[in-house]
Amino acid sequence: MTGKRDYGQFCGLAAGLNVVGERWTLLILRELMIGPARFNELIDNLPGIGPNLLADRLRTLADQGVIEQTAVAGDGRGKLYRLTELGWGLRAPILALARWGLQFLAEDDATGAVRAEWGFLAVQAMIADDRIPEADEVYEFRVGDQVFAVHVEGGSVSFSRGPADSPDLVVTSDPDTFVRIGARMLAPFDAVVAGDIKIEGEPEVMHRCTGMLGLS
Structure with a gap:
């Protein structure tokens, strides 16, 4: 060194x-x-x-x-x-640090750069291991111009880039809104009402997904 x-x-x-x-x-x-x-x-x-x-x-x-x-x-x-x-x-410690750091984001930070790809990592960082659903499901996230999927199977979670085959839930958002939700600066319900985020899927699936992400 x-x-x-x-x-x-x-x-x-x-x-x-x-x-x-x-x-x-x-x-x-x-x-x-x-x-x-x-x-x-x-x-x-x-x-x-x-x-x-x-x-x-x-x-x-x-x-x-x-x-x-x-x-x-x-x-x-x-x-x-x-x-x-x-x-x-370093994947696990970096994601853990990202999740920990979300609580420090403030409105002033919203003027900074944001990338759709960061939403891909944000979702991974937000996963609560003790809240992974028992049901086998696939959640597709369309953040800006990027698409990625979260696969829940057998109590474990995996991630992939690109559209999912027959997703059980589809979430569409712009990157800024997505980060705001992850940072608890904006409630998912308020974002849906405002039209800033669109969620397609059965209510129980949405509940399991948001619970896994610590948003419910």
Whole structure:
């Protein structure tokens, strides 16, 4: 970790922060959890980071084996960044931190950048493990121009990008409204009444879904 901050402590938390504790690093990892990305895509989705700083953060993460570079098919000079198996080990703590952080969002933050893809991670972060329905169901979320699905089967939850086959519930929303609901800044019922969110499905299915997300 030459040239990087080192806490100099024989502690797992300190060692982890030596790798991911620098500004912007966790947000870079958030983007790569959504999917592999090129350098310019990361720049576009992280307004304010600057190319030199992004390059430095990517280099550090690659040196530590958290991410890797791969070639882009059909582009001899293109590079694609993606998480390694080691990097995917950060999924649970990052989602837990995202869920914890929702309570600190305020109205002033609503003027900041928001992406439809962040809704994909927001739903994953909001899942309450002790409220997963016993019924096998599929919930489709259409957030902005992105579509993803939550699959509940056998008491476990999985996620996929793209439309679901015969979903039991379809939720349509813009990204801003979706984040507001997750942050408890807006109640789902009020959003439905205002026309900012549309829910299609049986009431009992909606109740199980919102319960799993801690919204009911």
